[in-house]
Each structure stands twice: as C-alpha cells, then as structure tokens.
Amino acid sequence: MASTHPEHLSGSTADYSVAVPKSMFPGLFVLGMVSWTLVEYLIHRFLFHMKPPSDSHYLIMLHFxxxxxxxxxxxxxxRLVFPPVPASLVIAFFYVFLRLILPEAVAGIVFAGGLLGYVFYDMTHYYLHFGSPHKGSYLYNMKAHHVKHHFEYQKSGFGISTKLWDYFFHTLIPEESHPKMQ
Known part of the structure; x- marks a missing residue:
C-alpha cells in the first residue's frame, strides 16, 4: 500500500525543488533590486514615452x-506615484512571471528585492519632484537629471533612481559644458 504522507506523494513540489545556499540570498536580493532599475527604465522609455498612433484616440488618451x-x-x-490597484496588477504579473521561470525560493527573493527597488523608485521619484536635496549629493544630481528630462530632454534621461541604463543604452542627457574660469 502506498504511503499518503506528503513526502511520498508523486508530483509534490519537493520533486521540483532546487537547493539554494543561504549565502546566495543577499546576491539574489540585490539582483532583484538592480533588475527593477532596468524594468523602471524600460517602462519609462518604451511605454510612458511611446508615440501612440495619431488615428487612435483611445491610445492617445491612455498614454496621456x-x-x-x-x-x-x-x-x-x-500624479507621482502609480495608483495602488494598477500597481498591484503589475506587481502580480512580475511575481507570476518570476515563479514561472525560477525555482520558488529564488523567485521569492528576487521578487522581494525587486519590490523594494520599486518602493525606493516611488519614494525617489516623489522626492525628486518635491524634495530639497543637498547640493552635490546623489539625489541633487538625480533631481537635476529628472528636471532636465521633464523640461528639456524628453527623449532621453529615462532613469529615475539611477542613470545606469541611460549610460548603457546611450540615452544619457548631455552634460552642460562649463566655461573655463580665468
């Protein structure tokens, strides 16, 4: 007679699990945070700054x-933070996607890092609009970058929390040349 204990059931999740050393978890968490910055860049560049077809009033309205x-x-x-219901749907999509392509423990820790990256992004974006960072600080530099994106260079400078992907994809806002002082 076959055992009915969970460890003996055919097709249980234990049959498909992968052992992940605990030492990998910090790296996977950071991978999730860095992955979020790429998702942030791609969404901002290709979705938020897409040019809807001029004959599609629905897409023009949706984009606006x-x-x-x-x-x-x-x-x-x-208008600075993504509304909670649509954000929850997007977050759920990413969780399901990660669970489909990665083992459970790996997907969970990468997702947690990505989720923290998203929270940092939302907080950073709000601060870039309303905060007063100290001159010379990272956030001061990012605020100047974001202001230029809004008012002068809308086809570049898509990174909000980092310029990393703007460097990588050659969409960095041009640096202003400073005249030499004599």
Whole structure:
C-alpha cells in the first residue's frame, strides 16, 4: 500500500525543488533590486514615452493618462506615484512571471528585492519632484537629471533612481559644458 504522507506523494513540489545556499540570498536580493532599475527604465522609455498612433484616440488618451498628464503638470502630487490597484496588477504579473521561470525560493527573493527597488523608485521619484536635496549629493544630481528630462530632454534621461541604463543604452542627457574660469 502506498504511503499518503506528503513526502511520498508523486508530483509534490519537493520533486521540483532546487537547493539554494543561504549565502546566495543577499546576491539574489540585490539582483532583484538592480533588475527593477532596468524594468523602471524600460517602462519609462518604451511605454510612458511611446508615440501612440495619431488615428487612435483611445491610445492617445491612455498614454496621456498614464504619463502625459505627469509631464504636463509635474508638480501635481497626485500624479507621482502609480495608483495602488494598477500597481498591484503589475506587481502580480512580475511575481507570476518570476515563479514561472525560477525555482520558488529564488523567485521569492528576487521578487522581494525587486519590490523594494520599486518602493525606493516611488519614494525617489516623489522626492525628486518635491524634495530639497543637498547640493552635490546623489539625489541633487538625480533631481537635476529628472528636471532636465521633464523640461528639456524628453527623449532621453529615462532613469529615475539611477542613470545606469541611460549610460548603457546611450540615452544619457548631455552634460552642460562649463566655461573655463580665468
């Protein structure tokens, strides 16, 4: 007679598990955070800054609601953070995607890092619009970068929390040349 204990059931998750050393978890967590910065860049560049077809009133309206209104009124505090319901749907999509392609423990820790990256992104974006970072600080530099994106270079400077992907994909906002002092 076959055992009915979970460890003996055919097709249990134990049959498909992968041992992951605990020492890998910090690296996987950081991988999730860095992966988020790439997702942030790609969404901002290719979704939020897409050019909808001129004959599609629906896509034009959707694009305006998703990001155009934010560029039209960048200091409207209600347009800086993604609304919770759509954000939850996007987050759920990424969780399911990771669970489909990675073992459970790996997917969970990468997802947790990505989720923290998303929270940092939302907080950073809000601060870049309303905060007063100290001159010379990382956030001061990112605020100047983001202001230039909004008001002068809307086809470059898509990174919000980092310029890493702008460097990588050659979409960095040009540096201003400073005249030499004599």
């Amino acid at each position: 609601v998703m990001h155009g209104q934010h560029h039209k009124a960048p200091f409207d505090g209600s």
